[in-house]
Amino acid sequence: LFKPIISGTVARTTTEANSGFGFGIYYWMINLGAFLAPLFVSYLKGFSWSYVFTASAIYCALMLLPALFLYQDPARPASTWTLAEVLGSAAMVLGDARFMLMIFIYSGFWILYFQNFGSVLWFLRDFVDPAPVNRFFASIGIPFSFDAEHVTSINAGTIILLQVVVSRIVKNWKPLPTMIMGMVIGAGGFVCLAFASSAWILVLGIAVFSIGEMTAHPKYYSYVGLVAPADRKAVYMGYAFLYGVIGSLVGSNLGAAMYEAMLKPLVGQTGISPEIRNFWLIFAALDVVAVAGLVVYNRFFAEDTDTSNRLARRIMIVIYAGLIVVGAYFFYSSTFDVETISFRTLVQSLIMLIIGVGGLIISGKRR
Incomplete structure (x- = not known):
């Protein structure tokens, strides 16, 4: 709920000249939390997992303080909408075919x-084998055990170190070509894997990949903020987060299925480098397909024309x-084809069903 509001605020308070840098700062702050x-x-998990969830609740409560006492709403655009008009406008965004x-x-x-995350x-x-990383930290007097939770810290830490620099470099570049370049760099990260x-x-x-992410993603927000109508920026920003719904639902389930079929049977075996290489190169190839799609989009769909x-x-x-x-497949598989309902997948599948049905209805009306 709050991310579209924040990104909509950034979009409303920045201009075409500084929106890329503004969203870079916003993205930097998100990753500061993801790093820490x-x-x-x-x-905390060394004591009890209950400490982890309690601390998370406290952090969220503390976020209310600056929101209540320091935050000020930006100036509203000349035309304002009623709640009913906003909800109707949200549905009509599905008919903005180029944007979707x-x-x-x-x-x-x-x-x-x-x-x-999988x-x-x-x-x-x-x-x-995490031993080389652990030995390095031990050599400088830091007791450290490289584990799964540190993968997120590597991603976020790289963005913290380089986001402002990268944003400065690309701030005057056009959004779509910059997104394409970032996605190409991201594919290079999976080639390394x-x-x-x-x-x-691995690190x-x-x-x-994180360098590619920080190159592409702030420009994505910047592009959405630039193409959205002034009085509907928050609505468009809300839809902009669909990339996460689709990426999470497809990516998490695809990654799990592929790992189960391709790599898990090989645990403990030797001479399996080709199998490991093929696994990660499949994901790099998926990214190349997305890059090709965005290149085609930039060539034929970037301009708002009837054609x-x-x-x-x-x-x-x-x-x-x-x-x-x-959506129907994941709804069934998360609800009826498992012993325990997967509520995250269930919610994501419902979102996809709503968008799919709504998009067909609205697109049909606009023909």
Whole structure:
């Protein structure tokens, strides 16, 4: 709920000249928390997991203080909408075929990102010896045990160190070409994972992917903020977060299924480098497909014309139909095909079903 509001505020208070840098700062702050939290978790879980959840609740409560006493709403645009008009406008965004097409193409990149919360962690546990990293920290007098929670810290730490620098470099670059470049760099990170014969190469792969992420993602927000109507920026920003729903639902389930089929049977075996390489290169190839899609989008759909809107609408009708099929599959598999209901997958599948059905209805009315 709060991320679209924050990103909508950034979009409203920045201009075309500084929006890329503004969203870079916003993204930097998000990752500051993502860097620190796993370090606290690593410490607190040594006592009890209940300490972890209690601390999380306290942190969330503390966030209310600056929101209540320091935050000020930005100036409203000249035209304001009633709640009913906002809800109606939110539904009509599904009919903005060019905008929705860009989101679905960009979601391909986030299939890779969500491997950081699944297959990368299992790969570290089953195939990577953390001893070289642990020895390095021991040599400088820091007791440290490289574990799964530190993967997120590598991603966030890289962004903390380099986000402002990268944002400065790309601040005057056009959003779509910059997003394409970031996605290409991200694919390079997964190529590194394909050859991760040591823990340090794993760290390098995560860091390289993070550089691609910090290059592409703030420009994505910047692009959405620039194309959104002034009085509907928060609505568009809300839809912009669909990349996470799609990336998480598809990426998490795809990664788990692939790992179960391709790598888990190989645990404890030797001479399996080709199998490991193929696993990670499949994800790199998925990113290349998304890059190709965004290149085509930049060439044929970036400009708002009758031809580009008509073609995008036809493509989105197919995508919306696909969302209904995929959403129905995950709804069934998370509810009726398991012993315990997977509520996260259930909610995500319902979102996909709602978007798919709503998109088909609205697209049909606009034909």
